[in-house]
């Protein structure tokens with residue numbers, strides 16, 4: 001009895017201390033936020049090739065604002081309603097290109113309300129990811145391309161670029177993004193890649209160990225935008241999840257979906273394989289956010305961090 005009374009006293013003292021602390025620090029911060037800072041970044045340090053989240057809490061503004069314009073370098077970042085219950089909050093996905101220079105940088109946010117036009121810079125740091133160099137041996141004809149193949153690659157690059165730049169602003173995805181199959185990662189995102197001794201850019205997705213014929217599932221709901229055999233990617237499926245997010249699944253041995261088809265999270269889209277520029281069967285999985293390839297596994301984690309709240 002004595003013991004529990006003691007605990008109640010301790011709790012009482014703790015609550016008083018917490019209340020006075022919040023009176024001392026909480027209020028001025030809220031007022032400052034009210035005037036200047038409805039913006040919150042999930043991290044002020046971002047690895048090149050990662051995604052960070054920008055949360056905008058419009059309840060901290062004098063008036064609700066409908067017309068945000070958010071830019072990171074030359075990319076416009078669409079803003080959409082926060083995907084989990086949160087009154088007046090919006091979300092923007094900030095993708096940091098693999099080629100981004102390390103050091104301080106910023107987002108530019110512009111908006112208007114009844115009092116005028118506003119512009120803010122939100123600073124953050126880009127740090128260099130711990131990416132390795134990978135040496136791969138593939139068919140020489142897939143490295144030193146013939147004129148005909150070069151023309152094909154150029155054509156396909158243009159087509160794929162068009163797909164990625166015409167995504168829907170609506171949000172088709174919901175909840176967490178799931179992995180397209182359960183397996184080991186054989187090659188992470190971001191590795192610098194030497195093909196037959198020549199440096200050929202970086203790995204813009206993640207590779208999973210997969211024999212020919214393993215089921216591959218959609219990471220989230222969306223609309224299929226491309227199903228095709230491409231020179232490098234082999235049989236590929238590209239899914240538009242809305243809000244600037246696309247996923248792609250490459251080197252498939254079979255494709256089970258078709259363009260413009262609405263698909264559900266977890267739906268089988270095809271079977272793994274060894275088509276395109278490969279040195280063996282596997283699944284290559286890529287995610288593009290607002291025109292930038294990002295680390296798919298880090299993207300899954302960062303979305304999970306808000307969904308799991």
Ligand SMILES: [Zn+2]
Nearest residue numbers: 205206207284
């Ligand atoms: Zn790959």
